[in-house]
Amino acid sequence: MNRVDIVIPTYNHARFLGEALRSVIGQTMGSWRAIIVNNFSTDDTHDVVAAFSDPRIGIVDFANHGIIAASRNHGLSLATAPYVAFLDSDDSWYPDKLARCVAALDAGADIVCHGERWTSTDGTHRDVAYGPEHNARYPRLLFRHNCVSTSAVVARRDLLSEVHGFDERPEFVTAEDYDLWLRLARQDARYVFIPDVLGEFRRHEASASSAVERNAAAELAVVNAHIAALPASLVLRVRHRHRRARVAYAAARSHQERSQRRDALRRYVECLRTSPFVIRAWVGLALLAAPTRIARR
Numbered sequence: 001m002n003r004v005d006i007v008i009p010t011y012n013h014a015r016f017l018g019e020a021l022r023s024v025i026g027q028t029m030g031s032w033r034a035i036i037v038n039n040f041s042t043d044d045t046h047d048v049v050a051a052f053s054d055p056r057i058g059i060v061d062f063a064n065h066g067i068i069a070a071s072r073n074h075g076l077s078l079a080t081a082p083y084v085a086f087l088d089s090d091d092s093w094y095p096d097k098l099a100r101c102v103a104a105l106d107a108g109a110d111i112v113c114h115g116e117r118w119t120s121t122d123g124t125h126r127d128v129a130y131g132p133e134h135n136a137r138y139p140r141l142l143f144r145h146n147c148v149s150t151s152a153v154v155a156r157r158d159l160l161s162e163v164h165g166f167d168e169r170p171e172f173v174t175a176e177d178y179d180l181w182l183r184l185a186r187q188d189a190r191y192v193f194i195p196d197v198l199g200e201f202r203r204h205e206a207s208a209s210s211a212v213e214r215n216a217a218a219e220l221a222v223v224n225a226h227i228a229a230l231p232a233s234l235v236l237r238v239r240h241r242h243r244r245a246r247v248a249y250a251a252a253r254s255h256q257e258r259s260q261r262r263d264a265l266r267r268y269v270e271c272l273r274t275s276p277f278v279i280r281a282w283v284g285l286a287l288l289a290a291p292t293r294i295a296r297r
Helices: 014-025 046-048 068-078 097-106 139-145 158-162 176-186 209-228 234-258 261-274 277-294
Strands: 005-011 032-038 058-059 084-085 111-120 125-128 151-158 191-203
Touching: 005 014, 005 046, 005 068, 014 046, 014 151, 032 046, 032 068, 032 209, 046 058, 068 158, 084 097, 084 158, 097 151, 097 191, 097 277, 125 191, 139 176, 139 209, 139 234, 151 158, 158 176, 209 234, 209 261, 234 277, 261 277
Parallel strands: 005 032, 005 084, 032 058, 111 191
Antiparallel strands: 084 151, 111 125, 111 151
C-alpha cells in the first residue's frame, strides 16, 4: 500500500506540470501515488502526463468551476493512503521531502509543513520558513496570519476527512487553505514544522491590484467566518479590529511591492484607522512617502 497520495490540481499548467512530476518521481521515498485533478485543461496536460509512463501517476478530469478547493477535495476523495500531500502543479519538491515529512508523521505529527524557496518570474528567490508550532495554535493562527503553505504540507488523511477537507465557498477562494489549517488547529491537530527548505513555490507576479484585493477579501472572509462562531465579547471586538487592520496592512505591502502607490496608501490609511497599533504600517507609510519628499527637494 502507498504511504502517501499526492493531490495535484491543475489547469493549463502543462509548461510547469512536467517539472512538478519530475520532482515527485525523484523522491527518495518511492511509496507514493500522484492523483492529478485536471480542470479540463485546453493545453497538452494529458500528453505531459502520458509521457512519464509511470503507473504511480494518474490523471482524472474534473470541472471545479473556478473553485480549486473542489479539485483538492475530489483528489482527497480518491485517496486511500494513510497520508496525503498537496502539490500545486507549478511548484516542485526536493528529493527528501516525502521521506522527512513521513518520518515526522510516523513519529506522531498530524500535519507536517516544511520551508520553501519562493521563486519569482524575474529570477529572484528567497527562502521562507513557516510556523513555528506555537503560531499554528488556533488563537494565534486566527488573530495573526496564516503560517502554513499548501504545497509544503503532508497530513493524515483521516484527519483531513474528519474536517471534510477544504471549504468550497466562493468567497474563500485563494484563502481556502487558511480556513482548513484553522479548522484543523481548532481540533487540536499536532502541527510539526521542518525549517529546512524542501521545495519550491513559484510566485507569479500579477501586476493587477485586483489580485491583491481578491486575496485580501478572501482572507478577511475566512477570519470573519471563524470569529462569528466565537462567543461575543469586548475583547473579541478589539482583537477582530486589529486582525482586520493586519489584513489591510498585508494588502498595502503587496500593493507597495508592485509599485501601486495609490492603492498602498489607501490600504495603509485603512489599516491605521482600524487599529493604530499596527506599528509596521506606520513604517510602511513612511517608506511610501519617502520618494515623494526626496523628489521635492
